[in-house]
Every structure is written in C-alpha cells, then in structure tokens.
Amino acid sequence: MITNRPAESTHKGIQLLMPIIEVGNLSKIYRTQKRLPGLAGAVQGLFNRQYTEVRAVDGVSFNIEEGELVGFLGPNGAGKTTTLKMLSGILYPTSGTARVMGFTPSERKNEYRRQFALVMGQKNQLWWDLPAQESLFLNKEIYGVSDADYKETLEEMTELLQVKHLLGIMVRELSLGERMKFELIASLLHRPRVLFLDEPTIGLDVVAQKNIREFIKDYNRRTKTTILLTSHYMNDIQALCDRVVVINHGKKIFDGRLEAVVERFSQAKLITVAFKNGGVSPEQLAAFGKVLENTKVKAVLQVPREEVKKASNEILSRFDVDDINIEEVPIEEVIEKVFKGGESS
Ligand SMILES: Nc1ncnc2c1ncn2[C@@H]1O[C@H](COP(=O)(O)OP(=O)(O)O)[C@@H](O)[C@H]1O
Ligand SMILES: [Mg+2]
Incomplete structure (x- = not known):
C-alpha cells in the first residue's frame, strides 16, 4: 500500500497546512520570430527582427490542496499544457508565481523532480526499442527507487492495469492504450506526491479510457496523491473531478464544483x-x-x-x-x- 506524506510546513513552530500547488497571476508569453518569406525576409531578419507574441497563459491563479484531483479544462490552445509545463519546470514563466510543495518548479531542484511526475498523453516518455519492463527498470534507476519499492509498485500497478503479461513486449509494439498504462506506471514508480496528467486518455478506445480513468480515481483515493488532470473528454472529467478549473484564451474563467459550471454558465x-x-x-x-x-x-x-x-x-x-x-x-x-x-x- 502506497502512502504519501501530508503537506505540512513549519513556520515559527506552528504547523500550517499549505496548498500543495499555488499558482499566482501566472503568465506565459511565447515569442516567435516573424519572418518575411525569401531572401528579403532573411536580410531583414538580420537587422530588424520582428516578433509575434502569443499570450498562452494570462494571469492565472489557483490553489490546490493536498490530495485533490482537479480537472483542468479548456478548448484546444487554451493554455493547459503550457501551465502544466510551467508547473513542471520545463518552461519558465514570463511573470507570476508557481509553487509546488514549496518548490519553485523553474529552479529544477532534484528534490522537486523526485516528488512530482508529468505524463503527457501525446508524448512518449518510454524507450521505444526496449521491452516495457526494461524501460520501467531504467526509470527505477534514474529515480533511485529501491529494489523492494520497485518490486512492490510494479507488482501492484501491473496487476491493477492488467498489463503484467505485456512486460516483455517492445514499447513500440504495444497499443496506444497499453503504452499509456506503462507510461503511468513509469511515472508512479518513484511515488510522486504531485501528478500532472496532460490528456492521459487522448486517442484511446473507450475501454482503455475507462480502465485508465478508474485507475486514476482509485489511485488518488488510496494514496492521496494530488492530481491535476487535463482532458477534453468530458467523460473523464465527470467521472474523476469534483472540482474543475476552466481556462479559455489563457485566462481562468471558472474554478469550482463541476455541477456549478451549469449554474454559472447555463x-x-x-x-x-x-x-x-x-x-x-x-x-x-x-x-x-x-x-x-x-x-x-x-x-x-x-x-x-x-x-x-x-x-x-x-x-x-x-x-x-x-x-x-x-x-x-x-x-x-x-x-x-x-x-x-x-x-x-
Ligand atoms: N512553443 C510554442 N511557441 C509558440 N506558441 C506556442 C508554443 N506552444 C504553445 N503555443 C501556443 O500557446 C497557446 C496555448 O497552447 P497550449 O498550452 O498547448 O494549449 P492547450 O494545451 O490548452 O491546448 C496556443 O495558442 C498555442 O498555439
Ligand atoms: Mg495541451
């Protein structure tokens, strides 16, 4: 049975319960160089660079408490992935603050890295040409997971996700759904306290979607791991999340109970x-x-x-x-x- 420590911080001897994720006025502007076509563009680019700005995340604030499973909702291009990348320290915010478990993600401290995981449905993080088992073993080594913990987690997860019989198969030969299950296992080997899931069920068939959805729900309940999940499948959100943060055009437009969305917007x-x-x-x-x-x-x-x-x-x-x-x-x-x-x- 996997458990995580509670989010507590000691301040002048008093135990304070802090939000595990704190996002304050967070913004990200992407700057891409505008180029005229052809030689003229190349020459002009040398002297007079012009940039196009995309305000991908625009002053977003929210707090998440330890153990919550929050849905992060928004249409394509709303800024969800960009936000998760900032929370994971992959991208540096243009302005505003992000703190996760007291860490500033962009500082990329190893101590932080050992306590969170980011899973992206559209990106493969396992070694393509290795059997799933070896890919998982590499992750174990990278994160310095003990043999005993590894064995226990692997046993439990492969059982729950029903992929034990697939451990010897090359990652590239697995179906999308099977691969996603191994991606999840790989990301959970080090038992992160915070888990960011970016479209974990994208492109999967209904059965695989349901399996993964149930696994996430059960995992959150059992381990109290804090999960921030994006999905554009309302089925996922409805089954998993009591609370949703909704963004559109980089701005937060709603934060609250899922049912309240209807009262608010309908x-x-x-x-x-x-x-x-x-x-x-x-x-x-x-x-x-x-x-x-x-x-x-x-x-x-x-x-x-x-x-x-x-x-x-x-x-x-x-x-x-x-x-x-x-x-x-x-x-x-x-x-x-x-x-x-x-x-x-
Ligand atoms: N690397 C990048 N360079 C420039 N613009 C980007 C980049 N990544 C994302 N964008 C733009 O930022 C906006 C938000 O993208 P994203 O965070 O991926 O949204 P979502 O995950 O909600 O679909 C979109 O307009 C997208 O085109
Ligand atoms: Mg995205």
Missing part, C-alpha cells in the same frame, strides 16, 4: 413534456421557449431559467399532460458553448 433548463392524447403544435410550444424536439407523444423545450416555473405551470394547465420533467442542460453542451464563446444557453 441560462436555460430543459422541460420535457409527455402528452396524453397526441402532441401539440410547434407554434403553441414556441411561446414557452425554444422547441428542441416535438413528436406526437413528447416535446423538449429549452426555457430561460427564470421562466421555468411559470412555463411549466402553464403547460400543465393548458395541455393534456401525462408527465413533465425539468432538467439542466447537459454539462458537456454548456461547456462546449462556453468554449465557443457564444451565448451559453
């Missing part, structure tokens, strides 16, 4: 009505809101939040209703609309 609810004796004309229904579906037996209406009560009362009194149901718009749809920057309904 201005409508869905009313589903089942009719007793045949349907109602779309014109009659349109008076209450947007008609999403309308058959002889059932209609689905999208009604502004503040009008739901009045609308349902009127529907009940006006039509021959068998059943009526009021629901929130699915989180997935709400988030999608928020990302598109359009009117969230």
Whole structure:
C-alpha cells in the first residue's frame, strides 16, 4: 500500500497546512520570430527582427490542496499544457508565481523532480526499442527507487492495469492504450506526491479510457496523491473531478464544483413534456421557449431559467399532460458553448 506524506510546513513552530500547488497571476508569453518569406525576409531578419507574441497563459491563479484531483479544462490552445509545463519546470514563466510543495518548479531542484511526475498523453516518455519492463527498470534507476519499492509498485500497478503479461513486449509494439498504462506506471514508480496528467486518455478506445480513468480515481483515493488532470473528454472529467478549473484564451474563467459550471454558465433548463392524447403544435410550444424536439407523444423545450416555473405551470394547465420533467442542460453542451464563446444557453 502506497502512502504519501501530508503537506505540512513549519513556520515559527506552528504547523500550517499549505496548498500543495499555488499558482499566482501566472503568465506565459511565447515569442516567435516573424519572418518575411525569401531572401528579403532573411536580410531583414538580420537587422530588424520582428516578433509575434502569443499570450498562452494570462494571469492565472489557483490553489490546490493536498490530495485533490482537479480537472483542468479548456478548448484546444487554451493554455493547459503550457501551465502544466510551467508547473513542471520545463518552461519558465514570463511573470507570476508557481509553487509546488514549496518548490519553485523553474529552479529544477532534484528534490522537486523526485516528488512530482508529468505524463503527457501525446508524448512518449518510454524507450521505444526496449521491452516495457526494461524501460520501467531504467526509470527505477534514474529515480533511485529501491529494489523492494520497485518490486512492490510494479507488482501492484501491473496487476491493477492488467498489463503484467505485456512486460516483455517492445514499447513500440504495444497499443496506444497499453503504452499509456506503462507510461503511468513509469511515472508512479518513484511515488510522486504531485501528478500532472496532460490528456492521459487522448486517442484511446473507450475501454482503455475507462480502465485508465478508474485507475486514476482509485489511485488518488488510496494514496492521496494530488492530481491535476487535463482532458477534453468530458467523460473523464465527470467521472474523476469534483472540482474543475476552466481556462479559455489563457485566462481562468471558472474554478469550482463541476455541477456549478451549469449554474454559472447555463441560462436555460430543459422541460420535457409527455402528452396524453397526441402532441401539440410547434407554434403553441414556441411561446414557452425554444422547441428542441416535438413528436406526437413528447416535446423538449429549452426555457430561460427564470421562466421555468411559470412555463411549466402553464403547460400543465393548458395541455393534456401525462408527465413533465425539468432538467439542466447537459454539462458537456454548456461547456462546449462556453468554449465557443457564444451565448451559453
Ligand atoms: N512553443 C510554442 N511557441 C509558440 N506558441 C506556442 C508554443 N506552444 C504553445 N503555443 C501556443 O500557446 C497557446 C496555448 O497552447 P497550449 O498550452 O498547448 O494549449 P492547450 O494545451 O490548452 O491546448 C496556443 O495558442 C498555442 O498555439
Ligand atoms: Mg495541451
């Protein structure tokens, strides 16, 4: 059984519980050289360099407590990977602060490196031409994991992820899902206290996605490892994370419980009505809101939040209703609309 130490820091003899991850006004601007095409560009570049700036992360702040599993959500290009790279010390922030377990990641202290891991779904970190087992063994050596710990972790993880029988297979011959499982194992051998997972289920089939998802959830519960996870699959986020931090265009737009996303961004609810004796004309229904579906037996209406009560009362009194149901718009749809920057309904 793997456990991690609690995040405590002693300050003047008092034990303070500090957030394990502290991000304050963190920004990253990428500067790339603008070049005109051809010789003119090359010549001009010598004398007068022009740069294009991409504000990838723009003043983001959040704290994460030890043991939390937080979803980091945002559309493509929102700045998620850039943030995780800054938290891992791969990238230097342009401004602002990042502290993880009291370390400043960009200082790249070995002591820090031994206590966190970054797994990127789109990047292979294992040795391509080695059997999985040897790739894992190299990681053990790099991190100075003891033989006993290695054996125990390997045994447990390969069992949980059902990849024991694949230990002898070359990494490049594994399926994407199998490889991802070994990537996870490799990153957990040194039992990091903080784990950054960047799209760990990207491109995987549904079964592998589910396996990995369940493993992450269980691992977080058992070991209290702090996990910050990005995924653009809402299934992952919904299954794993109570709390989400949402970013768009490099800015944080939401931080809180996942269900609260709907309350915050969705201005409508869905009313589903089942009719007793045949349907109602779309014109009659349109008076209450947007008609999403309308058959002889059932209609689905999208009604502004503040009008739901009045609308349902009127529907009940006006039509021959068998059943009526009021629901929130699915989180997935709400988030999608928020990302598109359009009117969230
Ligand atoms: N090395 C880089 N040089 C220039 N721009 C980059 C670089 N990496 C990412 N970007 C840009 O920064 C923004 C954020 O990218 P990224 O952090 O990868 O977003 P996400 O992981 O949310 O998809 C995007 O506009 C992307 O094109
Ligand atoms: Mg990314």
